[in-house]
Amino acid sequence: xxxxxxxxxxxxxxxxxxxxxxxxxxxxxxxxxxxxxxxxxxxxxxxxxxxxxxxxxxxxxxxxxxxxxxxxxxxxxxxxxxxxxxxxxxxxxxxxxxxxxxxxxxxxxxxxxxxxxxxxxxxxxxxxxxxxxxxxxxxxxxxxxxxxxxxxxxxxxxxxxxxxxxxxxxxxxxxxxxxxxxxxxxxxxxxxxxxxxxxxxxxxxxxxxxxxxxxxxxxxxxxxxxxxxxxxxxxxxxxxxxxxxxxxxxxxx
Amino acid sequence: xxxxxxxxxxxxxxxxxxxxxxxxxxxxxxxxxxxxxxxxxxxxxxxxxxxxxxxxxxxxxxxxxxxxxxxxxxxxxxxxxxxxxxxxxxxxxxxxxxxxxxxxxxxxxxxxxxxxxxxxxxxxxxxxxxxxxxxxxxxxxxxxxxxxxxxxxxxxxxxxxxxxxxxxxxxxxxxxxxxxxxxxxxxxxxxxxxxxxxxxxxxxxxxxxxxxxxxxxxxxxxxxxxxxxxxxxxxxxxxxxxxxxxxxxxxxxxxxxxxxxxxxxxxxxxxxxxxxxxxxxxxxxxxxxxxxxxxxxxxxxxxxxx
Ligand SMILES: Nc1ncnc2c1ncn2[C@@H]1O[C@H](COP(=O)(O)OP(=O)(O)OP(=O)(O)O)[C@@H](O)[C@H]1O
Ligand SMILES: [Mg+2]
Numbered sequence: 053x054x055x056x057x058x059x060x061x062x063x064x065x066x067x068x069x070x071x072x073x074x075x076x077x078x079x080x081x082x083x084x085x086x087x088x089x090x091x092x093x094x095x096x097x098x099x100x101x102x103x104x105x106x107x108x109x110x111x112x113x114x115x116x117x118x119x120x121x122x123x124x125x126x127x128x129x130x131x132x133x134x135x136x137x138x139x140x141x142x143x144x145x146x147x148x149x150x151x152x153x154x155x156x157x158x159x160x161x162x163x164x165x166x167x168x169x170x171x172x173x174x175x176x177x178x179x180x181x182x183x184x185x186x187x188x189x190x191x192x193x194x195x196x197x198x199x200x201x202x203x204x205x206x207x208x209x210x211x212x213x214x215x216x217x218x219x220x221x222x223x224x225x226x227x228x229x230x231x232x233x234x235x236x237x238x239x240x241x242x243x244x245x246x247x248x249x250x251x252x253x254x255x256x257x258x259x260x261x262x263x264x265x266x267x268x269x270x271x272x273x274x275x276x277x278x279x280x281x282x283x284x285x286x287x288x289x290x291x292x293x294x295x296x297x298x299x300x301x302x303x304x305x
Numbered sequence: 306x307x308x309x310x311x312x313x314x315x316x317x318x319x320x321x322x323x324x325x326x327x328x329x330x331x332x333x334x335x336x337x338x339x340x341x342x343x344x345x346x347x348x349x350x351x352x353x354x355x356x357x358x359x360x361x362x363x364x365x366x367x368x369x370x371x372x373x374x375x376x377x378x379x380x381x382x383x384x385x386x387x388x389x390x391x392x393x394x395x396x397x398x399x400x401x402x403x404x405x406x407x408x409x410x411x412x413x414x415x416x417x418x419x420x421x422x423x424x425x426x427x428x429x430x431x432x433x434x435x436x437x438x439x440x441x442x443x444x445x446x447x448x449x450x451x452x453x454x455x456x457x458x459x460x461x462x463x464x465x466x467x468x469x470x471x472x473x474x475x476x477x478x479x480x481x482x483x484x485x486x487x488x489x490x491x492x493x494x495x496x497x498x499x500x501x502x503x504x505x506x507x508x509x510x511x512x513x514x515x516x517x518x519x520x521x522x523x524x525x526x527x528x529x530x531x532x533x534x535x536x537x538x539x540x541x542x543x544x545x546x547x548x549x550x551x552x553x554x555x556x557x558x559x560x561x562x563x564x565x566x567x568x569x570x571x572x573x574x575x576x577x578x579x580x581x582x583x584x585x586x587x588x589x590x591x592x593x594x595x596x597x598x599x600x601x602x603x604x605x606x607x608x609x610x611x
Contacts, residue, residue: 054379060409064398071397139393143452146357147410148383304361305319 057149061157062164065131069165076165077172080119084173087115088180091237102239103270108181113264114236115177117198120170121231121256124199125223128162128206133213136303145304151297155207162203163196170195184267190275191266197282198259204289211302230256240272255285308332309460309491310356315365317351317515325351327515329365333460338482338492340506340523342499344609348515349495350390353462357387369460383411386458388449390465390495396438400429400448403437404455411456423454426481428474443470450478454485461485463494467501479505499602503527513609534597535577537564540590549587553580564591570598 069076092108102110135141144154177183185191213219234256240248251257252273262278265271271278296303310333317326325348333339341349354360356367358378367374369381395403404420424430427447432440437448446469453461463482467475482492482505496502502509502523509526511519542561553576556565568575584591 054412056409056412056414060406063409064395064406067402068397138395139389139391140395142359142387142389142393143407143410145359146382146385146387148379148381148412149410150379300361304359 054149054153057147058153058156058160061144061154062161065158065161066164068131069127069161077169080123080169080173081176084115084119084176085180087111088177092180095237102242103268105268105270106181109183109268110239110264111237112174112177112181112183113267114231114234114260116170116173116195117234117256117260117263118231118236119173120166120195120198121202121227121259122223123166123169124162124202125206125209125227127165128159128203129210129213129219129223130206131158131162132207132210133219136211141303151293154297155204155293159200159203159207162206163199166199166203167195170199186269187266191263194259194263194266194278194282197279197286198263201282201286201289204286204293208289208292208296211296214302227256230254231260235260235272239270255281258282307335309335309370310493311368312352312356313366315352315355315367316363317348317355317360318363325515326355329515329517331510331517331520333491333493334508336486336489336491337507338486338494338505340502340509341493341495341512342497342502342509342605343495343512347512349512350464351515352512353387353389353464353493353495357385357462358382383456384459386453386456386461388446388453388461388463388466390468392442392445392449394437394445394448397436399434399436400424400440400451401433403448404451407452408455413456419457420451420455423451426484427451428477443474446470447474447478450481458490460491460493463492465495465497467496467498475501499605511605511608519608532567533570533575535566535568536595536597537566537584537591538562538593539564540592543589547587547589550580550583553583564589 088108091111096107099107101107135144174183209219209222233251234254235251240251240257240261243251258273258278258281261272262275262282265275265278295301310331312329312331315326315329316324318324329352341352343349351360355362356369356374358374358381362375367381370384372378372381372384374381398406401420401424404424405415408416408420421430424433427450429444429447429451432444437445440448446466450463450466467478470478479501482494486492494501494505506523509519509521509523510517536558539562543557543564544561546555546557546564554567556567557563558565566577566580568577
């Protein structure tokens with residue numbers, strides 16, 4: 053294992069983050085605050101409680117997940133797309149590193165960043181509503197698992213993308229709708245029964261449900277299913293990454 | 306002495322269906338400077354990219370110091386430093402940062418003294434804290450060389466290292482190459498400056514349309530074709546070489562305005578004195594005279610044209 057290489061890539065990616073600190077940290081804080089103002093106050097004044105918790109409190113896990121998902125995907129996809137785009141990837145490809153090390157460096161850094169952002173959002177939310185986390189360990193497990201899984205997913209998108217449009221297409225056209233429809237701002241049980249079934253095909257539902265359970269012990273689907281689905285998606289992403297490096301897909305010509 | 310790089314049966318067909326390399330067999334000797342010459346699109350960069358792991362070969366094998374570049378890529382690649390043809394840099398990194406990154410990527414422990422030496426040798430020391438965007442093209446190229454040297458490679462690939470580098474710095478880079486060679490590093494270099502190959506190389510390889518068409522020691526090559534040409538600018542043009550001079554190896558050029566005499570510098574008598582005497586006797590006047598050594602460039606051009 054070439055740990056020095058992993059560390060070099062990780063450090064490089066993290067310093068890229070710190071160069072854009074303002075954008076990376078301030079913008080999620082601002083948008084979370086806006087969500088609280090809009091959803092928490094405007095809608096919360098009508099829906100006072102969902103499954104026993106106040107509406108403002110209810111949406112916190114969904115909000116955190118929303119940011120963690122988008123952050124993971126954009127960080128990781130941009131992280132690997134950029135060297136491909138400017139050509140500096142040559143150095144990674146010609147270095148004595150295995151694909152595991154490359155992935156550890158890039159995905160590790162992207163996941164770290166989105167975990168940090170997730171925690172900052174959680175802290176911001178704490179300023180608006182009282183927070184009580186029933187299962188902090190599980191909360192962290194879900195947070196880490198989701199960050200890693202979706203950073204891997206972002207990594208795949210970054211390798212697949214051969215233009216900036218493609219890079220932005222997936223997060224914009226797939227992830228944002230899936231997250232909004234995934235129960236960030238409501239409980240699946242609030243949907244008409246036909247839509248409830250449709251919702252179960254949305255993987256994000258499982259993430260948010262599990263994550264919310266770790267906070268309030270309320271869930272749309274059972275926790276075991278949540279974890280199972282997340283691990284399943286993680287396994288699929290790992291399989292694709294393995295295939296990418298085995299064939300050199302879009303990396304080596 | 307076994308070659309440090311041995312390439313056998315290597316071919317490359319790109320996804321477009323274009324065959325960029327056709328069965329390359331080539332050995333690079335330990336410690337030599339090997340110049341790879343060839344016109345644009347000949348396959349030089351493709352060959353280097355395969356050896357360094359940036360492109361996959363279609364067929365064939367490459368051993369680097371006995372390590373297969375695919376099965377044993379870690380051992381093979383850790384011996385190699387690569388300076389690619391294109392300038393790819395992380396614009397917002399500092400020179401020091403990017404060079405240190407390279408060393409880490411190759412799994413070497415930190416060694417600021419080594420990096421300082423590399424930067425000083427390449428006259429980059431006063432730029433060590435500058436962001437790469439703020440550097441000129443020639444400086445960026447030297448940053449790329451510094452990155453390649455950061456991990457103390459045994460083999461250095463330089464894909465057109467002196468393109469866009471001014472004369473003085475080019476000489477400086479030649480010195481760096483010589484110093485590296487003296488410390489045992491094998492250097493493979495591609496260049497379009499023939500004088501660079503003449504100056505630096507121990508051996509020269511010519512590649513054209515994906516095939517190696519010549520590999521020869523430079524000294525032998527120069528000797529074999531060590532011919533000189535004397536060009537006479539005539540006062541009045543000729544339509545043909547006068548019969549009185551038919552015994553000389555003469556040819557007309559530039560619509561009869563020039564008379565070209567080709568002779569061998571190695572022979573006892575070059576025949577110049579008698580030619581000049583015979584020219585005077587034939588009443589042929591010339592306004593100017595120049596001689597040129599047949600260079601690697603002529604050899605190269607005649608090979609690639611053929
Ligand atoms: N990714 C690619 N896909 C398809 N064809 C390619 C690709 N890269 C290079 N080629 C083709 O392969 C041939 C060899 O290219 P290569 O870059 O190896 O040439 P070169 O000898 O380095 O030329 P130059 O002196 O211009 O750098 C060219 O005809 C080029 O068009
Ligand atoms: Mg080239």
